[in-house]
Amino acid sequence: MYISTLTLASLVIIPVLVKICCPYFWEDVLYLKDLFRILLTFVLRRKRRPLFLAVDRFIEQSVLCPNRTFIVFENKSYSYRDADRESNKIANALRAHSRLQSGETAALFMGNEPTFMFTWLALAKLGCPAAFLNQNIRSKSLLHCFNCCNAKVIIATAELEDVLKEIEPSLHDKGVCVFIMAKETNTTGFTSFTDKVESACDFPVSRSYRSQITFTSPAVYIYTSGTTGLPKAATISQTRLLAALAVLASNGVTAGDVIYLNLPLYHTAGFLIGFIGTIETGSSIVLRRKFSASQFWDDCRKYNVTVIQYIGEVLRYLCNTPKKENDKQHKVRLAIGNGLRAEIWREFLNRFGKIRVREFYASTEGNVGFVNYTSKIGAIGRVNIFHKALFPYALIKYDTEKDEPVRNSKGLCVEAAKGETGLLVSRITNIAPFVGYANNQQQTEKKKLRDVFKKGDLYFNSGDLLKIDQDNFIYFQDRVGDTFRWKGENVATTEVSDIVTMIDFVEEANVYGVQVPGHEGRIGMAAVTIAKGKELDCESMFGHIASYLPAYAQPRFIRVQNLVEVTGTFKQMKKKLVEEGFSPALITDPLFFLDDKERCYVPMTEDIYQAVVTGSIKL
Template sequence: MYILSALLATVAVLPLVLKLFFPYFWKDCLYLVDLISVLVTFAKRRRRKPLFFVLDRFLEQTTAHPDRPFIVFENKVFTYRDADQQSNKVARAIHTHANLKEGDAVVLYMGNEPAFIFTWLALAKLGCPAALLNHNVRSKSLLHCFSCSGAKVLIAAAELKDAVEDVLPSLREQGVTVFIMTRMCNTPGMDSLDDKTEEASDEPISPALRSGRTLQSPAVYIYTSGTTGMPKAAVVNQDRLLAAMAVLASNGVSPGDVIYLNLPLYHTAGFVIGFIGSIETGSTIILRRKFSASQFWDDCRKHSVTVIQYIGEVMRYLCNTPKRENDKDHKVRLAIGNGLRADIWKEFLTRFGNIEIREFYASTEGNIGFVNYTGKIGAVGRVNFLHRKVFHYALIKYDTERDEPVRDSRGLCIEVPKGETGLLVARITKVAPFIGYARNAQQTEKKILRDVFQKGDLYFNSGDLLRIDQENFIYFQDRVGDTFRWKGENVATTEVSDILTMMDCIEEANVYGVHVPGHEGRIGMAAVKLKEGKEFDCTNTYSHVASYLPSYAWPRFIRIQVNL
């Protein structure tokens, strides 16, 4: 009787003890279950014969519920069947008129619209990887980004026709086939695509056209500035894209959810999490051309949105809108994204209600990621035993002045203690590979650290400084290298300075990001030295910068100095 009483007392007290001394115990357990489930599902899919890809998951969803809304865009609804049939038509049009063969890369130069999704699905059916070009790039940057993928076909939205015409002579010299999404195009060297799509059959595409793909085949190229130099095309292969499908599902998103997608589809967040993640869950996507703070909650109410995506700036913009009585009148239960500052986090929850925030850390080309599954404000993740066993990562001492890791007398890196800021590095393994950048071995090599903890080991250099506190929560601190972040985009300082020094009046330019009160990230400032006898040409410099760089990369401040 005494033993039974003691056991009952222990059971009764246990929840209180856990809450007091291990407040995240149950959330840690649930995360472990989710992580194991994701790993098991991924392992099963990798072993399937014939090989299983993201496209196959889309076809499964189409067969299972063909009439379920897949994309809602500007009051038009496209079901899974609609998307499947329309992508068949696009695939046939491209295959017939572009002389594409399996493995050929195609550049998509488009904004957020259903045609973007249909075209990517079409290319997947042909076994062709797509390079997702930022629709803000122009001129020199456009040509540079296009050449990164090695593509010979460019598909552009109708509104980007003028931007393509600016670089058309160079594209024609390279023998590039250019399609514009219109029914008619009279420009020599460019061809219309919509008319050809309308005439094509919507019958299924033969799997034989993509039979040569493997899990290592490129699925998509996503451009990133990383931490150095011009934009680079990060290679996302079929294996990595298959694993990335689990992001929404592992955060509790289900087929009944409605996902609000207003982040750019050419970025990882919009494409991989919003679009590819929805294919896994079989959810409905509410697609917007771009983010609008004033229409955000009205859209959410109109479409009964349950899941939203964000970057830090999005949440701040929403908090800056005039307060309304119906701010908490919505069905949004989950927000997933990154870059959310602690003060904005608190303000957002206070104003818009009890929405679960899933802040995460990841990078397009990286081999490590974290998710804050506990809701701890300000954290990007939490150290977890199983996660660390599968993905070997560490924070190492970093000399920000010399821009390199600190090494000991043996030439090995030094792990920082808890509470100190360090450079995040993750061991490159079969489970956590680093594929690198397309046609850019030099920049790929720059992201690899050798001899980190023992001679011969290889680690991915994230370029990010993080901190782990005494409770094992992970916090993002800063970036290293020649990059700053503005308007949710990475700006490569060397790219901007190269553009500035093309001006006849500028001899040297040093570009860097500066903080502006009331704004996320850093805005561009350029310190310039003028050529002898020259005056700064405001008007032509503005026109030059505007024609060569996307708007988020324009330097907003110019400092004219005698010496740099």
């Protein structure tokens, strides 16, 4: 009797002590369980023969649940069987009307629409990597993307035909075959493709077309937004794509969920998490062309959405919409994404109800990621011994003034202490490889860091500053170097500067990001010097920048200086400029503001400044 009483007391007391001393113990255990399950599934799939790829998982789902809704788009639904057949027709049309061979790259130039998904599935079935072109890029950047990946074919939506028409001579010279998703095209050298798809058969594509693929073969090329002037094509291997299948499933998403996807499919979040993640779970996708804050919750209610994706800005936009009585009347239970500020996180939960937020950290080309499986507000993840053993990473001390890691007397890096901000680096291994950028060895090497903790070791340099607190939670702090973040996109100032200095009257350009009250990240600003004998042409500058850069990378403020200040090693000095911001009351240099309505840079006045900081002018 005494022993039974003691046992009973232990069963009551021990869980209480665990909760007090280790409040996240059970969540850590459940995370480890999920991690083991994911690894087991991944290893078993890697052993399957013939080779099992992400596209094979889709084919499985089309057999297991053929009638289940896969995509809902503008009030039209497509089942898994529909998607399988549509992709077969596109694949068979490509075989009949192009010289595209297995292993050769095709570029997709289209926005969020089912055809994007069907076309990728078709290319994957044919064993062809796909290069995802940002629909906002133009001219020089667009051509550069072809050079990156040696694309043989481009498949574009009809709405973007005129964009390609501008560069048709260059495409012709490169032997690029251009298919337009339309029943007819008037552009010489382009081929209509919708008519050919409609007349093609929907017979399954033979697996033999994928027989030469290995796990290290490129599956897709996703252009990093960190290089907006001249994008870098991050190579996503077949192994990486196979691993990406687990993203939604590992966060509790099941076949019964409905995922709301309004992030661009040509970016990592939309494609890898929203699309590829759904293939694994057999869930349904509600696809939108683009994000709309005013229609977001109405769509969620209309389609019974249970899972939403976000970047930090998305949830802020939702919080900025007028409050409604039905704000908490929806079925959304999970929000998964990154870049969410703590204050917006709290506001979002208070306003829209008990939604489980899964904030994560990852990068397109990176070899390590974290997920905040505890939903602790503000954190991007949590230190886990097993996870760290599989993907060895560390935070190292970083000198932001010198823009380089701190090294000791032996020339090795110094690990940052708990509570101290440090640069995230992750060891490059067979399990955590870093493939790099297509046809860009120089930029690939720049992301590698050698002699970190011992001579000869090799790590991936994330370029991100993080912090680990005493409770082992990980927090994002900032980006190093010349990169800033705006509208959920990473903007590389050096490459924006290259675009600005292409203008004949600009001698030098120092590009940086400045903070605007109430906005996430920093918006672009350029301090320029005017070439001798030239004058600033505001209309010409607007036209040039608008044609070469997507909206999120365009400098919204121009500051004209007599000279650009540099350091002793000729690096442009930005810190002081960033601190001074864009207030005409504080800056004596001429200031200009990018006015979208006037399609011109206009003189920056106090009235414009107040309208920007109060939110009257939307950025």
